[in-house]
Amino acid sequence: MAHDSERLSDRVSRRKFIATTGATGVAAVAGCSSGSSSDGGASTDAGSDGSASTEAPATDTEMEETASTDEGSSSMGTGPLESGGSSTVYPVANTAASYWNANRPASDTEYWPHGEYDIDTEMNLADYWASLYGFEAGQDGDPPFPVSVALSHSGTGVEKVMNGQLDLGNSSGNVEDELPDRDSYDDFIDHVIAVDGQPLVVSQEIADAGVEKITGQQLKDLYKGRLTNWSELGGPDKEIQVLGRVKGSGTRTSFVSNVFGNPEEDTTVANRYGQNQRLAQAIAQADNAISYLALAFINTDGLAPIALEWEGTTYKYKDPQNGLDSRKYPLSRDLHMYTWQGTSEKESAFINMILSAFGQETFVAPNNYFTLGERRLKEERNKLADQA
Numbered sequence: 001m002a003h004d005s006e007r008l009s010d011r012v013s014r015r016k017f018i019a020t021t022g023a024t025g026v027a028a029v030a031g032c033s034s035g036s037s038s039d040g041g042a043s044t045d046a047g048s049d050g051s052a053s054t055e056a057p058a059t060d061t062e063m064e065e066t067a068s069t070d071e072g073s074s075s076m077g078t079g080p081l082e083s084g085g086s087s088t089v090y091p092v093a094n095t096a097a098s099y100w101n102a103n104r105p106a107s108d109t110e111y112w113p114h115g116e117y118d119i120d121t122e123m124n125l126a127d128y129w130a131s132l133y134g135f136e137a138g139q140d141g142d143p144p145f146p147v148s149v150a151l152s153h154s155g156t157g158v159e160k161v162m163n164g165q166l167d168l169g170n171s172s173g174n175v176e177d178e179l180p181d182r183d184s185y186d187d188f189i190d191h192v193i194a195v196d197g198q199p200l201v202v203s204q205e206i207a208d209a210g211v212e213k214i215t216g217q218q219l220k221d222l223y224k225g226r227l228t229n230w231s232e233l234g235g236p237d238k239e240i241q242v243l244g245r246v247k248g249s250g251t252r253t254s255f256v257s258n259v260f261g262n263p264e265e266d267t268t269v270a271n272r273y274g275q276n277q278r279l280a281q282a283i284a285q286a287d288n289a290i291s292y293l294a295l296a297f298i299n300t301d302g303l304a305p306i307a308l309e310w311e312g313t314t315y316k317y318k319d320p321q322n323g324l325d326s327r328k329y330p331l332s333r334d335l336h337m338y339t340w341q342g343t344s345e346k347e348s349a350f351i352n353m354i355l356s357a358f359g360q361e362t363f364v365a366p367n368n369y370f371t372l373g374e375r376r377l378k379e380e381r382n383k384l385a386d387q388a
Contacts, residue, residue: 077145077346078144078145079145080145080146080147080148081145081146081148081167081168081346081347081350082148082150082165082167082168083147083150083167083168083169083337083350084149084150084151084156084157084160084166084168084169084170085150085152085153085154085156085157085158085160085161085169085170085171086153086154086157086172086173086249086250086251086335087151087152087249087275087276087277088172088196088251088276088294088296088335089154089157089171089250089335089337090151090170091296092194092354092363092364092367092369093168093170093337094149095362095363095367096354096359097148097149099111099125099126099362099363100125100129100146100147100350101126101143102125103124103127103138103141103142103143105124105125105141106121106122106123106125111125112124112125113358114128116358117356117357117358119358124138124141124143126138126143126144127143127144129349129350129352130143130144130145131144131388132349132352132387132388133345133348133352133385133388134388135345135346135349145346149170150166151275153250153274154170154173154178154248154250155171155178155179155247155249155250156248157170158175158178158179159178159179161338161339161340162179162188162340164340167339167344167346167347168337168338168339168347168350168351169336169338169340170335170337170338171250171335171336171337171338172196172249172250172251172253172254172294172336173249173250173253173257173263173333173336174253174254174334174336175188175190175336175338177250177254177257177263178253180263180264187340187341188339188340189338189341189383191337191338191339191343191351191355191383191384192334192335193336193337193354193355193364193372193380194334194360194370194371194372195325195332195333195334195370195371196294196295196296196332196333196334196335196370197295197323197325197326197329197331197332197370198251198254198255198258198292198293198294198295198324198332198333199293199305199317199324199331200214200219200290200291200292200293200306200307200308200331201280201283201290201304201305201306202283202290202303202304203284203286203287203289203303203304204284204302204303204304205287205288206230206235206236206238206287206304207304209230209235210234210235211230211233211234211306212306212307213307213308213309213314214233214306214307214308215308215309215310216259216308216309216310216311218233220259222240222242222290223242223244223256223259223267223268225268227240228240230288238287238288240288240289241270241271241286241289242268242269242289242290242291243269243270243272243279243283243289243290243291244267244271244272244273244292245273245274245276245279246272246274247272249274249275250333251276251293251294254331254333255292255331258330258331258333259330276293276294276296276297277297277300279291279293279297280293280297280300280303281300283300283303284300284302284303290306292331295324295368295369296369299368305317307319308330308331310329310330311330313328315329315330335369337351337354342385343383343384344385345385348384348385351384352381352384355377355380360372
């Protein structure tokens with residue numbers, strides 16, 4: 001999967017610390033939901049057409065978005081902009097929303113460093129970005145309109161934006177893969193905001209035992225149940241616990257599409273989890289697990305990334321030559337915010353902030369995702385509404 005991505009400089013500051021809390025917020029919210037979807041044993045992905053299936057239910061969807069009935073949330077109104085869906089996109093969207101809703105003044109250059117980005121303004125943060133699309137400044141320090149971000153799955157996000165229940169449908173998979181039965185996708189507007197180099201991770205005990213790399217064929221064999229003991233991969237004599245995400249998650253859809261060439265491919269796993277943070281915790285708490293994951297959660301204590309050898313090239317986390325930001329890394333995927341039947345001024349104002357150099361450095365890079373290159377940023381900005 002080709003992409004233009006680049007890391008911006010790593011700045012140690014108060015605002016970088018605040019930005020990184022987006023990923024932390026995911027774990028905090030998820031802690032309020034029920035446990036992992038699990039039937040206690042191996043399961044397969046078959047049966048999604050309503051037939052009998054051994055797939056465990058996605059119980060983490062208790063936090064799905066509620067339908068919006070606020071008439072003030074129209075294109076130029078002051079009602080909330082409602083966003084929801086993917087747990088992979090959530091850290092970026094949530095961090096951006098927290099900055100937007102705080103609407104810090106121009107004098108607070110630690111949080112709103114407009115001068116560093118050649119932005120000449122005396123306006124508060126959200127007031128400035130919204131003003132580009134004709135919005136008046138908010139009252140008493142409030143933003144022109146608030147932004148909310150809910151957490152569920154990519155499939156839920158794109159379905160709810162289609163049904164008018166959300167303004168922005170967050171997805172870590174392509175809408176064509178998330179809603180494969182539609183005849184047309186012309187009404188979906190795809191806004192790519194970042195790139196995720198999806199890593200492979202194992203329990204720390206497995207990495208400590210010497211497992212540093214697997215091949216593409218071994219990865220396929222693991223998710224087809226053909227490899228069952230770590231000794232077959234140069235590790236300890238211990239059962240392999242293969243974990244994954246539930247159907248409907250963009251992380252799973254992208255993974256099976258990239259590995260098997262089919263977004264609806266059946267795989268065999270021990271347990272599935274509704275959100276990335278749940279999956280990361282499960283890998284860390286086990287001593288024999290392996291899974292794919294979103295990059296924002298790779299720093300979870302108790303798990304370790306391993307390299308993937310694919311078609312003769314070995315890709316390794318933070319490798320300067322063939323890292324997970326390589327254009328050829330097979331598990332790379334775009335992160336999306338979908339709109340429906342065009343993109344309103346309100347939607348454009350928020351997305352434009354994320355697509356700015358300020359947004360990419362503040363919301364994308366600190367969450368461990370790869371920022372977009374200038375060519376892609378220009379392409380994505382061209383999808384937004386015309387500025388005032």
